[in-house]
Amino acid sequence: KLIQLFAKKCGPQGLINGQFQDLSYGDGAKSLEQIIKIHELKTARLLEVSLIGGLIATGQDAPEKREQLEKLGYSLGIVFQFIDDLTELAEGDISGHELMINPWPQFKDEALKVTVENLESLAINSKNFDLVKEIINEYLKKMKGITNNCFLNRGYFFYNSFNFIK
16 A cells, blocks of 8 residues: 555656656746646655555554545645745745746745645644644554664664654
């Protein structure tokens, strides 16, 4: 399941396609929708794989949990990328290509609206952070067992380093 998820989200229909689209817009993206699609295919898909991958790795994969984490990953990816783009502009050290696909100079009002909408979606879809904590804790327990067997009790360090999650 994990390999299938990775192949779907990061393969030719996902991240690879996003990278291709990103590099194909030599003269800049023509619309905000194109920019959002690139951010979805690249950044959001990676976050979705991370979140859903944890669900699968802990044996807790269920359609409703997967859907919630997919929405969370999507919104987190879009918000992260839009804020990152805004930060690059504020710092003033931005390459020509990055400037051409940055949504803020061309689509300032719309980019703000998309950012706010996805921040609201994050708030809605992260209300059940107990699910995320549960997944992380299950993963850490498994990691502790694996590392205890392989690395002479170093798993104890990893497990206790992440107790703040509880």
